[in-house]
Amino acid sequence: MIEALLVAIIVILAVGVALAAASVRVLREYERAVVFRLGRMVDVKGPGLVLLVPAIDRMVRVSLRTxxxxxxxQDVITRDNVTARVDAVIYFRVVDPNAAVVQVESFLKATTQIAQTTLRSVLGKADLDTLLSEREELNEELQKIIDDQTEPWGIKVSxxxxxxxxxxxxxxxxxxxxAQAERERRAKVINAEGEFQAAARLSEAADVISQNPTTLQLRYLQTLSEIGVNQNSTIVFPLDLVKPLLEATTAATKQAELPAGNGSPPVVNGPRFSRTET
Incomplete structure (x- = not known):
């Protein structure tokens, strides 16, 4: 009799432990439980300790993490008929556990499929240059379209x-x-712009020099001096180019030597050409 009583107590305790194990659930901070009672959704519980009615209640866990x-x-044909292979990444989270369980069979699979079809649809309307250079605008458009379509499922695409x-x-x-042709074009444009500016400066310099012939002679002599420094050569140049300078120098010298009131100094006549060794 005592043995039968002990066996009955042990059985009752075992059944009680099994029922407690079946009716007690512990949910983490980021988890929620959608509870169904006899097939009917009754509540969303959690986090923490959740008590269920054994054999009557059924619980579906839903994670709220991103x-x-x-x-x-995805193989995409752009608007300018270029085939491109595009992949993307989506960040989303469940904001309504009830809708995520009741409104769609598998919200993860459904979100994946809608993302693929939207990616092909949106990128197929853009040309290749837009796809390569304006990704921010395309990302925003994709996010808005996918988020609008997944909103009834309790999904927020961020x-x-x-x-x-x-x-x-x-x-x-x-x-x-x-790209190489574009760089060459820019180089030619910059070179032409530089030549144009240089020609404009030379034109201004010519206008200044033309007002005083002596300045032209001095510039010519300076050029000859630079040539003589860089290379050892014989330079032959016409005397007419430096004749105005020589005449001006001689006139100034004679004027300084003659008493005041005398006439103009004689003009110096020389050979037509001179030879200078440097």
């Missing part, structure tokens, strides 16, 4: 980033040639 979803590479854009090798070579 999920990083890698979108598989960020969409295009990670990589792969284009064919032939297109890469064509873009490299285009």
């Amino acid at each position: 999920v990083t979803l890698n979108v598989p590479p 960020t969409v980033e295009i990670k990589d854009v792969g284009i064919p090798a032939a297109m890469q070579h064509a873009m490299a040639r285009q």
